[in-house]
Amino acid sequence: MLRVENITRDFGGLRVLDDVIFEIEEGTIYGIIGPNGAGKTTLFNIISGLLKPTGGRIIFNTIDITGLKPHAITAAGISRTFQNIRIFKEMTLLENVLVGMHRLFSYSAVSMLFELKKKRREEKELREKAYDILSIVRLSEKAGLKAESLSYGEQRKLELARALATEPKLILVDEPAAGMNPAETEELMGEIVRINSRKYTICLIEHDMKVVMGICRRIGVLNFGKFIAQGSPDEIKNNPLVIEAYLGRDETGA
Amino acid sequence: MSDFLISFWQTYNTLFYTIFIHGMLGLSIYLTLACGLLSLGNAAFMGIGAYTSALLTMKAGFPFGISLIAGGILPSMVALAIGIPTLRLSGVYLAMATLGFGEVVRVVLLNMEITGGSMGINGIPQKTELWHLVLIMGIIIFFFIRLRDSKYGRAMEAINEDEVASSVMGIRTTYFKVWTFTAGAFIAGVAGGLNAHFTYFISPREYGFEPAVDILTFAILGGTKTFWGPIAGSAILTVLPEMMRFMGPYRLAVNGIILLLVVLYLPNGIVSRGTFISLKKLFSERKSNA
Numbered sequence: 001m002l003r004v005e006n007i008t009r010d011f012g013g014l015r016v017l018d019d020v021i022f023e024i025e026e027g028t029i030y031g032i033i034g035p036n037g038a039g040k041t042t043l044f045n046i047i048s049g050l051l052k053p054t055g056g057r058i059i060f061n062t063i064d065i066t067g068l069k070p071h072a073i074t075a076a077g078i079s080r081t082f083q084n085i086r087i088f089k090e091m092t093l094l095e096n097v098l099v100g101m102h103r104l105f106s107y108s109a110v111s112m113l114f115e116l117k118k119k120r121r122e123e124k125e126l127r128e129k130a131y132d133i134l135s136i137v138r139l140s141e142k143a144g145l146k147a148e149s150l151s152y153g154e155q156r157k158l159e160l161a162r163a164l165a166t167e168p169k170l171i172l173v174d175e176p177a178a179g180m181n182p183a184e185t186e187e188l189m190g191e192i193v194r195i196n197s198r199k200y201t202i203c204l205i206e207h208d209m210k211v212v213m214g215i216c217r218r219i220g221v222l223n224f225g226k227f228i229a230q231g232s233p234d235e236i237k238n239n240p241l242v243i244e245a246y247l248g249r250d251e252t253g254a
Numbered sequence: 255m256s257d258f259l260i261s262f263w264q265t266y267n268t269l270f271y272t273i274f275i276h277g278m279l280g281l282s283i284y285l286t287l288a289c290g291l292l293s294l295g296n297a298a299f300m301g302i303g304a305y306t307s308a309l310l311t312m313k314a315g316f317p318f319g320i321s322l323i324a325g326g327i328l329p330s331m332v333a334l335a336i337g338i339p340t341l342r343l344s345g346v347y348l349a350m351a352t353l354g355f356g357e358v359v360r361v362v363l364l365n366m367e368i369t370g371g372s373m374g375i376n377g378i379p380q381k382t383e384l385w386h387l388v389l390i391m392g393i394i395i396f397f398f399i400r401l402r403d404s405k406y407g408r409a410m411e412a413i414n415e416d417e418v419a420s421s422v423m424g425i426r427t428t429y430f431k432v433w434t435f436t437a438g439a440f441i442a443g444v445a446g447g448l449n450a451h452f453t454y455f456i457s458p459r460e461y462g463f464e465p466a467v468d469i470l471t472f473a474i475l476g477g478t479k480t481f482w483g484p485i486a487g488s489a490i491l492t493v494l495p496e497m498m499r500f501m502g503p504y505r506l507a508v509n510g511i512i513l514l515l516v517v518l519y520l521p522n523g524i525v526s527r528g529t530f531i532s533l534k535k536l537f538s539e540r541k542s543n544a
Contacts, residue, residue: 048422074424086419088412098405099412103424105405112404113397119404166424 001026001201002047002078002170007056009042009225016042018225020056024170024218029192029202031216033209033236035245039225040205041083044172048080049073060170075103079168081159083175083205089148093139093158096147097130100165130165136198137161137191153184157191170201177211189215209246213237221245266496267384273492274387275449280472280484281394282441287478289434290414292345294466295336295352296442298359299329301461303443304450305369308378311451313368318381318451325447326440333439334432341431344417356466363458374457375450382452390448394441398481410434442469471509475516477523486525 002024009017016039024030034040045051047058049070057066065073079100088096104126111119134140137157142150147158156176163171173192177185193215196202206212212219213233221229221236223245229236236242279296286293307325310316316324340351363369370376401407412420413427421427450456468491476487491509498505520528 050418050422069426070418070421071424071426074422080422082419086416088415088419090415091408091411095408095411099408099420099425100423102405102409107405109406112406113400115400123403162423 001061002203003059004043004047005057005059007043007046007058008054009039009046009051010054016225017046017053020222020225020227022220022227022230024201024203026169026201027196027199028217029196029204029215031204031206031212031219032222033206033212033219034222036207038207038222040207040222041174043222044080044174044205047073048078048172071103074166074168077167077169078172079163079166079170080172081156081163081174081176083178085152085155085159087147087155087159087162089146091147092144093134093147093150093161094127094130094143096158096162097133097165098126100162101126101130102166104167133161133165134158136164136195153180153188156180156184156188160191160195164195164200168200170203171195173202173204175205175207177206177208185211209237269492269496270384271382271387271452273489274391275445276472276488276492277391277485278394278441278445278448279469280476280488281398281481282438282445283469283473284478284481284484285434285438285441287473288414288481289410289431290344290417291341291431291435292349293352293435293438294349294470295333295355296438296469297461297463297466298352298356299333299439299442300446300449300465301359301363301456301458302329302332303446304456304461305363305375305446306443307447308375308450308456309368311379311381312375312377322444322447322451325450326444329443329446330436330440333436337432337435341428341435353463353466356461356463360458360462363461369458372458374455374459376455378450378454378456380452380454382448387448390444395481395485406430471513473523475513475524477520477525479522479526483523483525487523490524 004020004022007017007020008015020043032040032043042051046053049065049068049072052067057064059065060076060078063076065076065078068076088099091099105122107116107119107122110116131140131143134143137160139154139157139161142154147155150158160171160173176188176192180188189211192202192204204212204216216233219231219233219236220227221239221242228241228245229239231239279300282299283293283296303325306328307321310321310324311318336355340348343351364372409420409425409430412423412425413430417427472488472491473484474487475491476485477483494509494512495505498508501508516524520526522528
């Protein structure tokens with residue numbers, strides 16, 4: 001579904017991503033793990049169009065999306081969340097989801113000015129749909145509240161709902177467990193698994209290995225901008241390169 | 255009574271006209287602020303509109319309506335041309351760039367022959383009537399009301415809150431920014447045309463740095479949470495100096511002091527929830543004292 005081909009990215013003289021190659025199959029939960037500063041978020045920024053790669057290509061469902069603008073990539077069917085939650089705090093939950101649905105509205109400025117039937121109908125239909133999306137993450141009761149009034153865990157869920165609203169095929173989830181307690185993390189992982197069971201493909205970034213082991217079918221390990229291993233959770237757990245990246249080398253050489 | 259009203263109108267009608275024109279200018283900057291852009295080019299756009307429409311009525315003999323519309327179109331064309339390169343700047347940088355643009359416009363107006371140089375243009379026919387102002391203001395307000403609960407209004411609000419997140423939501427952020435910048439220039443240009451056709455005289459000085467900051471002040475004082483804010487802000491800042499005439503040369507200081515107090519105690523402006531809450535508190539305290 002998504003094929004990342006030889007992606008490289010330099011910041012000044014620093015190579016943050018070095019020849020990254022991997023592929024995500026449709027319907028799966030793919031995990032990307034790696035220590036802090038390994039280049040995980042940079043990779044997401046490149047896939048979602050916020051950054052341009054220095055070299056390489058990204059193919060999504062046979063279309064080359066390398067270097068497209070973020071809104072075009074969203075339209076192609078890739079959506080994302082952010083590590084440092086970026087919901088629209090001053091807007092209500094419902095409005096947050098409606099912003100995510102922006103491109104599903106097709107009425108024109110003329111329709112808006114004269115309140116034509118098309119505008120009223122679309123606003124009504126998509127508002128109902130926005131409620132449905134909020135109920136997927138069990139936030140529909142709070143639809144009218146301002147997003148800033150939500151707890152941290154709920155804000156993460158709202159961000160997921162907003163990502164769903166763009167009607168994506170692939171959702172990139174950037175460190176959902178950051179800043180959450182173990183109970184919240186577990187609930188959110190359950191949420192992600194349920195979203196995946198609704199036929200959404202998910203790519204998850206995490207630096208805490210334990211979080212991804214349970215839910216990902218395939219894992220790629222990024223260290224200093226390079227993919228050092230790929231495979232099933234069990235393979236990754238026993239891979240000496242991964243253990244070295246996370247725990248350091250054993251100097252005594254047992 | 256009617257004598258009083260007539261004399262009141264004769265003394266203060268200029269003030270009413272000015273309130274409307276300032277209101278339009280406040281709304282023109284609100285449009286860009288609502289999209290998260292701090293643009294200080296609106297005085298210059300107003301100037302381009304004023305000169306365009308004044309010259310068209312005087313030299314080309316165009317009907318008032320047409321020269322007004324042309325006075326809106328030319329500044330929006332200029333906005334389109336300078337907006338595409340500059341709108342990638344944000345915050346203070348955009349403010350600086352638009353101030354620089356304003357200075358360019360002022361110097362050009364000052365040095366061109368057709369604009370009358372530093373003497374400006376004299377004897378512009380007085381064509382603006384109160385109903386023109388009411389009508390045009392009505393159209394602008396209608397537009398803002400309809401914008402509020404539409405996908406366009408939501409997209410602007412989203413861009414204002416977080417541009418990166420908005421772009422990932424599928425919103426074409428650059429398109430919206432250029433569009434609001436251009437539409438804001440159109441409103442400012444029309445306001446300039448209306449103003450020129452009632453003040454009789456225009457000169458480059460009226461479209462320089464100071465008016466650019468004044469326009470921003472209308473919006474900041476009134477608040478930018480809704481479009482009523484800039485309207486209220488410009489009305490207050492226009493009427494206040496008149497009411498303070500008894501203070502002589504110090505009266506403009508009152509504007510400054512009020513701005514200071516508003517920014518300190520009502521950071522979201524006069525038309526905001528903060529005002530509502532403090533008023534409620536004030537009244538409930540009075541009740542409990544009684």
